[in-house]
Amino acid sequence: MKKILILSAILLVQFSARSQSTWTLDKVHSKVGFTVTHHMISEVDGYFGDFEGSMTNTKEDFSDARFTLNIKTASLTTLFEIRDNHLKSPDIFDVVKYPAISFVTSSITHIAGNKYKMNGSLTMKATTLPISLDLTIIGTNKNDQAKRFEIGVKGIGKLSRLAYSVGTKLDTFSVSDEVELRLTGEFDKSY
Numbered sequence: 001m002k003k004i005l006i007l008s009a010i011l012l013v014q015f016s017a018r019s020q021s022t023w024t025l026d027k028v029h030s031k032v033g034f035t036v037t038h039h040m041i042s043e044v045d046g047y048f049g050d051f052e053g054s055m056t057n058t059k060e061d062f063s064d065a066r067f068t069l070n071i072k073t074a075s076l077t078t079l080f081e082i083r084d085n086h087l088k089s090p091d092i093f094d095v096v097k098y099p100a101i102s103f104v105t106s107s108i109t110h111i112a113g114n115k116y117k118m119n120g121s122l123t124m125k126a127t128t129l130p131i132s133l134d135l136t137i138i139g140t141n142k143n144d145q146a147k148r149f150e151i152g153v154k155g156i157g158k159l160s161r162l163a164y165s166v167g168t169k170l171d172t173f174s175v176s177d178e179v180e181l182r183l184t185g186e187f188d189k190s191y
Contacts, residue, residue, distance in 0.1 A: 023151065023187035025053035025069075030185035032071055036161075037176035044175075046087070048101075050075035055151075055187045062137055062151070063110040067118070069103040069183070092167050098125045108135065118155060124164040133157035133181070148188045155183040 033047045050072035057065040073095040077084055088095045105120040116135040121128050138152035161167055162177050169177075 020056055020058050021189055023055040023057075023149075023189045025051075025055075026150075026186040026188050027051065029152075031182070032069070033182045035180045035182070037178075039174055040176070044078055044083075046076060046078040048072065048075045049077060053185065053187075055153075061110065063108055063116070065105070065108055067103070067105045067120070071101040071103075073099055073101060094125065103131070106130075114138070122159065122164075125166060127164045129159075129163060131157055131159055133183070138184075142191075143188075146188075148190050151187050153183075153185055153187065155181070157181045 030051075030053075031047060032051050033045060035043050035045050038044045048071045051069060053067060053069040055065050055067050073093045074088060076087055076093065076095070078087065087093055090097070101122070101124045103120055103122050105118055107119045109117045109119075111117060114137040116137070118133045118135040120131060120133075122131045133155040134157065136154045138154055140152075141150040143150055157180075159179050159181065160177050161175075161179050162169060162172075167175065
C-alpha cells in the first residue's frame with residue numbers, strides 16, 4: 001500500500017509538472033512591428049525594440065496557449081529620427097505619460113493545422129480594447145545544444161489607432177486610421 005501511495009504521489013507530481021508549461025519570449029529572435037498607410041499611397045513600417053513576453057500552455061497542440069506582451073513605447077523606431085520624435089511626442093504615443101503597451105490573451109481557437117484565432121485585450125494610452133489576431137505556429141524545435149524547447153509564432157491583426165487616441169482624426173489624410181500589427185516571436189523553455 002505504501003508503494004502505491006508513493007507511486008501515485010510521483011505520478012501526480014509529474015502530471016502537475018507537465019500540466020502547465022511556461023515559455024519566455026526570446027527577444028533576439030522576435031519582432032514587434034506595425035504598418036500604416038502614408039498619404040494613402042505607400043506604407044510606413046515601425047518597430048518597437050524593447051519588449052518582453054511569455055506564453056503558458058497545458059495542451060501539446062497549443063490550443064489553450066495564453067500570451068502576454070509588454071512593449072516599451074519609447075523604443076519605437078521607423079528608421080527616421082524626425083518622424084520617430086513626433087510619434088513619441090504627446091501628439092501621438094506620448095511615451096512619457098504612457099510608457100507601455102500591453103497585450104493579454106483571453107482565448108485561442110484552433111482553425112486548422114497550424115492556424116489559430118487569438119483573442120485578447122490590448123492596452124494603449126490607458127485604453128483597453130478587445131483585439132483579434134490570426135496566429136500561426138511556425139514550428140517547434142528541441143535545441144539540445146541550448147537544452148531548451150523552442151516554438152516560433154506569428155500574429156497578424158488590425159486596429160484603429162483613433163480608438164486608442166493615437167493621433168487625431170485631422171491627420172487621417174496623411175496617415176491611415178487602420179494599423180496592421182505584426183508580431184513574430186520565438187518562445188523558449190528549458191528542459
